[in-house]
Amino acid sequence: CISEPLTRLIEVISQGIGAVSAPYLTRQNANAKAHEIRVITAALKEAGESQNLPVHYQNGELEMWQKPEDHQLLLEPQSVDERADSRLDYQERRRQANIENVTSIAAAELASAESVAEDSPDEDWVTRFFNSAQDVSSEQMQALWGRILAGEIRQPGTYSLRTLEVIRNLSQEEAEVIALVGKMAIVASDQSAFVSLQNRQWLSDQRNIERKYSFLLVELGILYPSELEFQVFSDEDNSITSFQHGQRLLRIERGEINQPIRFRIWGFTEIGKEILSFISFDIDDEYLEQLGLFFVARKGKAYIGNLKNTLSSGKIEYEIIREIVKVPTN
Secondary structure: OOOHHHHHHHHHHHHHHOOOOHHHHOHHHHHHHHHHHHHHHHHHHHHHHHHOOOEEEEOOEEEEOOOOOOHHHOOOOOOHHHHHHHHHHHHHHHHHHHHHHHHHHHHHHHOOOOOOOOOOOOHHHHHHHHHHHOOOOOHHHHHHHHHHHHHHHHOOOOOOHHHHHHHHOOOHHHHHHHHHHHOOOEEEOOOOEEEEOOOHHHHHHHHOOOHHHHHHHHHOOOEOOOOEEEEEOOOOOOOEEEEEEOOEEEEEEOOOOOOOEEEEEEEEOHHHHHHHOOOOOOOOHHHHHHHHHHHHOOOOEEEEEEEEEEOOOOOEEEEEEEEEOOOOOO
16 A cells, blocks of 8 residues: 555656656665666676777666767668657656656655645646756756655645756756755754854864855855844843754853844855755754854853754754853963
8 A cells, every 4th residue: 555645746746747657666666776777887887888889778778879980880871850869769768767766766755754745736846846857867966856856745835946946957066065054054943044154264174164155055046145143132031042953952041141142144045945954964063062152252151952852833842961161271
């Protein structure tokens, strides 16, 4: 019996491309397919290199393309129309393989899910998604698109059409910069997301976060165009604030702070926040300590906590691990 999330995935795929092959909806078969391709690729590598020929294996079929300088491999003449048909056939089969790889990744993401939202993804969104995903050949980018499809099936409206357009035009290098900077994202209680710049030198020396990356992410629409200021304790009645970073929480208590505190940030746009949802966060207590020490130096108190649960109301449950204290200098 196919689960509800996988049933919804089949519906979305059918809506987007008209047909779906069942073997691509299970992790086991997807892995088996990848293993098959790796084995055959290894076996054909020597033959292809020895003849200096591109070797293409696709769904059980083998192609060896002619070298431009060697006409001996041309077994029979082809018309322009026949050559065009061959090119279009190859392009469409490659697109089909790309879509099947993306959907298999989405299926693996949804395999452990028990239910999905009642609504289905918007029809225009589905059309735009598959029109973009069909031309994604990089394994790393296919994994990204697979997670996007799974996320949209879990909760329609998670990723906007504008976000799809940004991701569609990403290069591998740009995606790597997004992942590098995105891993430093901190989410405030008002759900704004930012990279803390209160210790720029540490970011550069210890995490390789360079200023030039902000220019690229601004151009992509992931960061706001200029540096911003984040302010806390502007309300006299507010004595505690918190920041989330992956599965960690930074709790700041006012202590002896008697005026608003500001620090510089790179702020993520709505598109940027959507993209953050599929970035894998590493535990980076040292990064949180840098921000915590900023408040400790101003006579506040800071604690690192471990997130335990997010309630339906949006409130989070956590446990304090330790207090951040300034290390005395000699």
